[in-house]
Amino acid sequence: MTSTLRKLPRLNTPTLHQLPNGLTIIAEQMPVEAVNLNLWIKVGSAVESDAINGMAHFLEHMIFKGTERLASGEFERRIEERGAVTNAATSQDYTHYYITTAPKDFAELAPLQIDVVSNASIPDDAFERERLVVLEEIRRSEDNPQRRTFRHAMETAFTKLPYRRAVLGPESVIAELKPQQMRDFHTSWYQPQSITAVAVGNLPVEKLIAIVAEGFTKLSTDAINGVSTHSRSATLTASPVQTRLIAPLPTESPFTEIVRREFIDESLQQARLVMVWRVPGMVQLDRTYGLDVLAGILGHGRTSRLVRDLREERGLVSSISVSNMSNQLQGTFYISAKCAVQNLAEVEDAIAQHIRTVQTKLVTESEIARVRRRVANKFIFGNETPSDRSGLYGYYQSLVGDLEPAFNYPDHIQSQNATDLMQAAKEYLSPDAYGVVVVKP
Numbered sequence: 001m002t003s004t005l006r007k008l009p010r011l012n013t014p015t016l017h018q019l020p021n022g023l024t025i026i027a028e029q030m031p032v033e034a035v036n037l038n039l040w041i042k043v044g045s046a047v048e049s050d051a052i053n054g055m056a057h058f059l060e061h062m063i064f065k066g067t068e069r070l071a072s073g074e075f076e077r078r079i080e081e082r083g084a085v086t087n088a089a090t091s092q093d094y095t096h097y098y099i100t101t102a103p104k105d106f107a108e109l110a111p112l113q114i115d116v117v118s119n120a121s122i123p124d125d126a127f128e129r130e131r132l133v134v135l136e137e138i139r140r141s142e143d144n145p146q147r148r149t150f151r152h153a154m155e156t157a158f159t160k161l162p163y164r165r166a167v168l169g170p171e172s173v174i175a176e177l178k179p180q181q182m183r184d185f186h187t188s189w190y191q192p193q194s195i196t197a198v199a200v201g202n203l204p205v206e207k208l209i210a211i212v213a214e215g216f217t218k219l220s221t222d223a224i225n226g227v228s229t230h231s232r233s234a235t236l237t238a239s240p241v242q243t244r245l246i247a248p249l250p251t252e253s254p255f256t257e258i259v260r261r262e263f264i265d266e267s268l269q270q271a272r273l274v275m276v277w278r279v280p281g282m283v284q285l286d287r288t289y290g291l292d293v294l295a296g297i298l299g300h301g302r303t304s305r306l307v308r309d310l311r312e313e314r315g316l317v318s319s320i321s322v323s324n325m326s327n328q329l330q331g332t333f334y335i336s337a338k339c340a341v342q343n344l345a346e347v348e349d350a351i352a353q354h355i356r357t358v359q360t361k362l363v364t365e366s367e368i369a370r371v372r373r374r375v376a377n378k379f380i381f382g383n384e385t386p387s388d389r390s391g392l393y394g395y396y397q398s399l400v401g402d403l404e405p406a407f408n409y410p411d412h413i414q415s416q417n418a419t420d421l422m423q424a425a426k427e428y429l430s431p432d433a434y435g436v437v438v439v440k441p
Helices: 055-065 074-081 103-118 124-142 145-157 179-189 205-224 240-246 282-287 289-299 305-313 341-360 365-381 386-399 404-414 418-428
Strands: 002-004 015-018 024-029 035-041 085-090 095-101 195-201 259-264 271-280 317-325 330-339 435-440
Touching (some): 024 205, 055 095, 055 103, 095 103, 095 386, 145 259, 145 271, 289 305, 289 404, 289 418, 305 341, 365 404, 365 418, 386 404
Parallel strands (some): 259 435
């Protein structure tokens, strides 16, 4: 089944193709002499139990350790020989793997990427070696004050949802994981219905789709003939993907009071203050746009309210930033500042007062216009390369199951007016109920 998304003349015109096994392929020809293949798997640390927290990220490392066809290191060697690049990333809600190649090399290299992602052999000896690499990555993360502060903030923002945990997982869990647990995890989650393959670059759309479809179809044929590794030899019953779609986790209620946590971190020169509110996630996408605009008005750029007031005019903070972070199930509205210890209480009160103001006084049209311009420009600049576009398409198709928001995000931002923003602030950002993390040197 193929559909081309061309309702209006616009920058993006991808074609969406669905294979009978449930795998989604998105393709677009773009006049840039490169092709990017981005494989998005709808699995991240959020699907893990506490007992295997960190498995999705550890598996991302093991994907590159070979298959029955490709010895460990062979994939990278063949990629590098052609001057192509490859990388991967794991988040709470997804894992993605990508290669960028010259158009003439795509037909040869794309099937290699499909093979390593679909048929990772996860050998015991490589598992033990890579465990040490992952443990070192966790230790480096723990040595980073910014990451430590963020982890404290997420543990404050969520008490039940898995977003409270680190994507990397704790050392104690990673140290105990077994290779067979990872093979089972890969079998369960790396299924066609969980994968979106996005190919963007300077080849005809029909050719891009054919190359990707053939790569995955060959794997399916090999599985039937008994050629493949563990990941396709298991009996395919209802996977955890399907189960989770039937019974999503419940979101957490907004804070009803100020929940305060304080820490001492002797490595810091300045104190850290983080204030968080529980807000809608990607499953309520239409409710996120107003919060995105409010984040821009409060904390994006030197003329934003918090930066201008607290840093430029009063000198109470050395830096302050605002983000509306939209996980799939539930997001956080996140305000972070660095300041002297003696300024902590004044900074927190000032931020709460700014929140109170956006609830009670309409923001100006010039402020909204500034955010609209930034969003529109960022959207255009973020569409310039094949990897930009394949990332955009994969993200929305994986988390929302729909490509349309990838194109009309600027339109949604343009449609937000002062009344909408006041309503969003009243509904989700209480100046009297939030989570706050203070880290003192």
